[in-house]
Amino acid sequence: MxxxxxxxxNPETAVKxxxxxxxxxxxxxxxxxxxTKNTPTWLHFGAGNIFRAYxxxxxxxxxxxxxxxxxxxxxxxxxxxxxxxxxxxxxSLFILVTLKSDGSADKKAIASITEALxxxxxxxxxxxxxxxxxxxxxxMASFTITEKGYSLQNPxxxxxxxxxxxxxxxxxxxxxxxxxxxxxxxxxFASGGGSPLALVSMDNCSHNGDKLKAAVSAFAEEWEKxxxxxxxxxxxINDPKKVSFPWSMIDKITPAPHKDVKxxxxxxxxxxxxTIVTSKNTYAAPFVNAEEAEYLVIEDSFPNGRPPLExxxxxxxxxETVDKTEKMKVCTCLNPLHTALAxxxxxxxxxxxxxxxxxxxLKKLVEKIGYEEGLPSVVDPVxxxxxxxxxxxxxxxxxxPFLPDTPQRIATDTSQKLPIRFGETVKAYMNRDDLDIxxxxxxxxxxxxxxxxxxxxxxxxxxxxxxxxPLFLSLNSHIKHVKFGGFDExxxxxxxxxxxxPLLEDAGIFGVNxxxxxxxxxxxxxxxxxxxxxxxxRKTLQKYLEV
Numbered sequence: 001m002x003x004x005x006x007x008x009x010n011p012e013t014a015v016k017x018x019x020x021x022x023x024x025x026x027x028x029x030x031x032x033x034x035x036t037k038n039t040p041t042w043l044h045f046g047a048g049n050i051f052r053a054y055x056x057x058x059x060x061x062x063x064x065x066x067x068x069x070x071x072x073x074x075x076x077x078x079x080x081x082x083x084x085x086x087x088x089x090x091x092s093l094f095i096l097v098t099l100k101s102d103g104s105a106d107k108k109a110i111a112s113i114t115e116a117l118x119x120x121x122x123x124x125x126x127x128x129x130x131x132x133x134x135x136x137x138x139x140m141a142s143f144t145i146t147e148k149g150y151s152l153q154n155p156x157x158x159x160x161x162x163x164x165x166x167x168x169x170x171x172x173x174x175x176x177x178x179x180x181x182x183x184x185x186x187x188x189f190a191s192g193g194g195s196p197l198a199l200v201s202m203d204n205c206s207h208n209g210d211k212l213k214a215a216v217s218a219f220a221e222e223w224e225k226x227x228x229x230x231x232x233x234x235x236x237i238n239d240p241k242k243v244s245f246p247w248s249m250i251d252k253i254t255p256a257p258h259k260d261v262k263x264x265x266x267x268x269x270x271x272x273x274x275t276i277v278t279s280k281n282t283y284a285a286p287f288v289n290a291e292e293a294e295y296l297v298i299e300d301s302f303p304n305g306r307p308p309l310e311x312x313x314x315x316x317x318x319x320e321t322v323d324k325t326e327k328m329k330v331c332t333c334l335n336p337l338h339t340a341l342a343x344x345x346x347x348x349x350x351x352x353x354x355x356x357x358x359x360x361x362l363k364k365l366v367e368k369i370g371y372e373e374g375l376p377s378v379v380d381p382v383x384x385x386x387x388x389x390x391x392x393x394x395x396x397x398x399x400x401p402f403l404p405d406t407p408q409r410i411a412t413d414t415s416q417k418l419p420i421r422f423g424e425t426v427k428a429y430m431n432r433d434d435l436d437i438x439x440x441x442x443x444x445x446x447x448x449x450x451x452x453x454x455x456x457x458x459x460x461x462x463x464x465x466x467x468x469x470p471l472f473l474s475l476n477s478h479i480k481h482v483k484f485g486g487f488d489e490x491x492x493x494x495x496x497x498x499x500x501x502p503l504l505e506d507a508g509i510f511g512v513n514x515x516x517x518x519x520x521x522x523x524x525x526x527x528x529x530x531x532x533x534x535x536x537x538r539k540t541l542q543k544y545l546e547v
Contacts, residue, residue: 092111170223335417
């Protein structure tokens with residue numbers, strides 16, 4: 001049984017889908033496709049797993065509930081092979097497999113994506129995208145293209161060549177991702193003065209709407225200055241009653257397609273569930289596996305209206321509350337726990353986060369960091385309970401065996417993560433009268449544990465591969481002098497404190513100067529314990545869990 005319109009919506013094969021544990025969507029898909037084509041309301045850029053598992057599923061929930069009569073149009077502007085390999089052969093249908101922590105799985109056919117387009121100016125689909133942007137019915141264009149998608153610079157922090165090309169050549173054949181988006185927005189502006197529109201970044205980065213606005217505005221400004229567009233385009237972009245750029249906070253884990261899920265679907269009689277790896281190393285499939293938990297909080301700023309996504313559990317609120325929700329997640333209730341598990345998981349030989357949560361010491365570590373050190377300083381958004389969110393993370397999400405995340409992956413770029421994931425909490429303890437910096441025991445342990453991890457030696461004294469970090473060369477210039485056991489090759493003690501002091505003073509890494517915070521010496525002392533010898537990591541971890 002193949003996944004396509006013919007089999008999924010055919011009454012004669014419907015029973016086979018039922019036997020496979022998948023009920024065909026309860027709506028007329030042909031009519032949905034036609035309505036959406038004629039009066040599009042929602043276009044999404046970034047045809048990846050989080051879009052399919054969360055946003056397309058939410059859209060279908062509205063349609064099946066009778067709350068919405070349009071689908072969502074998908075556009076991919078980075079890896080066009082996704083459209084050719086994961087959408088077109090399956091009529092843009094896919095199977096969503098929700099993996100629960102109790103070992104069960106829900107399967108659902110998602111049919112709410114009505115078109116799948118290549119958002120490249122050289123592709124004929126770009127003309128269709130222009131047509132969609134000209135439609136007065138279009139209410140929002142949303143994005144899950146990763147934070148890099150909004151950047152106008154190359155890795156060397158220089159304006160990217162394709163961006164320079166677009167600045168100089170205008171809207172005709174833009175090469176950069178943001179140049180193409182700006183050209184499409186201009187298409188809307190130039191057609192009768194421009195109807196209102198919301199451009200909604202749903203990427204997992206702080207103040208994401210501002211990043212999107214800055215990129216689009218840069219093109220509008222350059223094009224107006226060079227006389228490549230009509231005057232007034234920049235004013236259109238900057239008028240929130242015309243074009244809005246809401247902030248949002250998203251949280252849902254959608255790993256790469258898993259072989260066990262593929263087998264589960266094939267064993268139930270569904271063929272063609274092959275995992276796809278594109279030439280750009282994107283992993284996709286005609287199915288998406290995802291965790292059950294999901295959160296999406298969006299600033300309610302939509303000048304042309306919006307789909308009633310609140311009926312699918314998405315929260316709409318003001319900008320300040322979105323900001324608080326993000327801080328709750330990133331600074332207290334999720335991301336710091338991930339980093340703590342990553343550091344000690346690598347040192348203790350783990351390769352799965354879910355397996356770490358079976359380790360009593362590591363589970364206690366994240367519980368204490370979250371409940372005892374984090375929650376007293378948490379930014380409370382009110383719309384979501386920080387304590388309940390934290391409990392779900394510790395008891396449901398992190399232990400989920402179906403989500404094969406690794407400490408090695410999470411340990412990537414740790415130097416870029418520490419200022420937000422822990423630095424904001426340290427600042428709160430420094431600046432608030434109701435908090436005592438001396439109560440922080442485990443956050444300094446994580447800092448020292450990270451320095452210990454950078455040595456590239458596990459708790460048994462074996463070499464390990466340190467995950468990539470943009471500051472690794474600089475970090476290593478200090479850490480290379482810190483030896484396992486605390487002695488040099490001649491058996492002489494190493495004054496590691498002098499070596500690491502410049503790191504602990506670096507507010508760019510830790511968010512604050514740790515000595516000014518009163519934590520520098522504490523981190524030094526803990527690192528000394530961590531490098532005493534084989535087994536010192538476990539011994540030190542247990543010691544500070546009991547303090």
